[in-house]
Amino acid sequence: MALFSGITAFIAVIINYVKRDEVRGTWLQSHFDWQIKTFWCVLILAIIGTITRFILIGYVILFGLTLWYIYRMVKGFLAFNERRNIE
Numbered sequence: 001m002a003l004f005s006g007i008t009a010f011i012a013v014i015i016n017y018v019k020r021d022e023v024r025g026t027w028l029q030s031h032f033d034w035q036i037k038t039f040w041c042v043l044i045l046a047i048i049g050t051i052t053r054f055i056l057i058g059y060v061i062l063f064g065l066t067l068w069y070i071y072r073m074v075k076g077f078l079a080f081n082e083r084r085n086i087e
Contacts, residue, residue, distance in 0.1 A: 009039055012039070013036055016032045030079075031076060042069055045061060048061060049062035
């Protein structure tokens with residue numbers, strides 16, 4: 001499952017970068033920026049969490065990251081569903 005969501009996240013961020021200029025000035029711009037920021041933060045924190053697992057703090061980082069990622073997905077989806085900017 002992680003491989004599948006990792007691949008789809010990578011594809012999504014590429015699409016966001018490619019289509020970014022097309023949505024500039026629309027309500028979708030905040031969603032593209034939100035998704036790009038989420039991708040990079042998750043990637044960086046997942047690497048840090050994975051590297052620090054052997055001292056156990058990595059598990060705390062990965063657990064917190066999972067909760068934060070779920071929050072970002074839900075908040076983004078709700079804003080998208082209402083066709084409004086993400087604040």
